[in-house]
Amino acid sequence: MVVVGGGAAGLSLTRRLAGANTVRAALVEPPPGPLRAPVRTWCFWEPDGGPWDAVLAARWDRLEVVGPDGRGRAAPAAPLVYKMLRSTDFEAHVRAGLGGRVAEVEAAVTGIEDGPDRAVVRAVDAAGAPVELAARWVFDSRPLPALPPARTTLLQHFRGWFVRTPDAAFDPDAAVLMDFRPPQPRNGTAFGYVLPLSERTALVEYTEFTREVLDDAGYDAALRDYTGRVLGLGPFEVTAVEQGAIPMTDGRFRTRAGRRVFRIGTAGGATRPSTGYTFSGVQRQAAAVAAALAAGRTPVPPVPHRRRHLLMDAVLLRALDTGRVDGAEFFARLFRRNALADVLRFLDGGSGFGRDLRMGATVPVAPMALTTAEYAGRLLTGR
Numbered sequence: 001m002v003v004v005g006g007g008a009a010g011l012s013l014t015r016r017l018a019g020a021n022t023v024r025a026a027l028v029e030p031p032p033g034p035l036r037a038p039v040r041t042w043c044f045w046e047p048d049g050g051p052w053d054a055v056l057a058a059r060w061d062r063l064e065v066v067g068p069d070g071r072g073r074a075a076p077a078a079p080l081v082y083k084m085l086r087s088t089d090f091e092a093h094v095r096a097g098l099g100g101r102v103a104e105v106e107a108a109v110t111g112i113e114d115g116p117d118r119a120v121v122r123a124v125d126a127a128g129a130p131v132e133l134a135a136r137w138v139f140d141s142r143p144l145p146a147l148p149p150a151r152t153t154l155l156q157h158f159r160g161w162f163v164r165t166p167d168a169a170f171d172p173d174a175a176v177l178m179d180f181r182p183p184q185p186r187n188g189t190a191f192g193y194v195l196p197l198s199e200r201t202a203l204v205e206y207t208e209f210t211r212e213v214l215d216d217a218g219y220d221a222a223l224r225d226y227t228g229r230v231l232g233l234g235p236f237e238v239t240a241v242e243q244g245a246i247p248m249t250d251g252r253f254r255t256r257a258g259r260r261v262f263r264i265g266t267a268g269g270a271t272r273p274s275t276g277y278t279f280s281g282v283q284r285q286a287a288a289v290a291a292a293l294a295a296g297r298t299p300v301p302p303v304p305h306r307r308r309h310l311l312m313d314a315v316l317l318r319a320l321d322t323g324r325v326d327g328a329e330f331f332a333r334l335f336r337r338n339a340l341a342d343v344l345r346f347l348d349g350g351s352g353f354g355r356d357l358r359m360g361a362t363v364p365v366a367p368m369a370l371t372t373a374e375y376a377g378r379l380l381t382g383r
């Protein structure tokens with residue numbers, strides 16, 4: 001078995017393969033350079049006592065959502081906890097647990113050749129020497145060269161500052177999950193958030209769900225506005241910067257790339273289209289692959305989201321993109337009118353049909369119904 005890419009998906013799957021003693025596996029990650037994914041933090045929610053609890057950078061039991069009118073709603077997330085993991089800590093933890101059961105190969109993959117019995121992964125190591133690995137199954141987490149065709153594609157794009165203040169300015173027990181006070185784009189939505197790491201340090205981020213990324217000056221201006229005018233934060237120094245763009249699309253991801261080759265992670269549809277959250281989908285996908293292997297089935301990774309959630313997300317993306325729904329008001333109402341843990345479960349795909357329906361009734365119904373009708377019409381006519 002070969003796992004291509006040692007990011008969230010590759011490492012999560014490799015850890016599971018290493019746990020199944022019978023499997024021989026290799027993990028291929030490029031040498032340091034432009035192909036490597038930059039260091040990042042992953043946030044996700046789950047109950048206490050999860051598999052990564054020992055290496056979390058931070059955890060919050062209380063979360064606040066602030067509406068565009070400045071009205072905040074803070075609530076305990078119980079029984080869930082909002083958790084932050086640094087990619088460097090995650091990688092060190094997973095690699096330390098491999099115990100020599102997985103071959104760690106440092107090489108940039110240049111191609112994967114599918115075959116009836118095996119696939120061959122071709123790569124080049126740091127010295128420029130070719131590397132060839134043949135395997136029964138290959139799981140490829142490299143970013144896709146292009147997104148699948150879609151009716152609507154937005155980006156969740158963001159820049160965050162890790163800030164340090166001279167005096168206490170944050171409550172380390174409570175995080176601001178979404179704050180809709182920044183000026184709103186016409187089509188899409190914008191919000192800030194604050195993840196305190198101590199009384200004097202926090203990750204403060206500015207995010208948009210829109211079609212186009214901003215330039216450097218745009219992100220910095222938005223962050224200056226958010227930290228200054230909105231949060232009223234006094235002096236601070238920026239100790240590190242995090243930036244990214246995550247596709248939010250109703251395009252259909254295919255995880256089967258050949259007889260013996262599969263896609264996992266963002267490339268395998270693990271990103272929840274309406275939120276950009278991916279980490280927990282990646283965990284479900286890795287668990288399903290490991291279970292299929294243990295049962296002797298062909299380990300086709302599932303897209304780790306329910307069909308009805310993907311449909312609901314497609315409607316929301318369309319409603320945001322057309323400007324029919326005010327995104328800030330939509331999310332603020334969703335959090336205001338429902339229990340926090342219920343919304344979090346819904347956003348992670350863990351809610352039942354009845355709960356989904358009840359929650360649907362708490363958001364602006366008319367524009368969503370109109371968009372659903374329009375979307376259904378487009379599905380039927382194949383447009």
Ligand SMILES: Cc1cc2nc3c(=O)[nH]c(=O)nc-3n(C[C@H](O)[C@H](O)[C@H](O)COP(=O)(O)OP(=O)(O)OC[C@H]3O[C@@H](n4cnc5c(N)ncnc54)[C@H](O)[C@@H]3O)c2cc1C
Pocket residue numbers: 004005006007008009010028029030035036037040041042043044107108109110141142143242243244245246264265266267276277278279280282
């Ligand atoms: C800055 C940032 C913050 C994010 N924060 C969150 C968050 O808080 N919560 C959340 O749920 N999601 C978050 N996401 C979304 C998502 O969880 C991450 O993008 C996640 O890293 C996706 O996992 P992945 O394994 O699919 O891709 P990656 O983690 O990007 O892994 C892809 C791997 O492929 C390797 N690779 C690339 N080219 C080659 C090659 N030629 N040969 C071999 N290997 C190659 C890369 O080195 C990398 O290790 C964030 C994304 C970004 C960009």
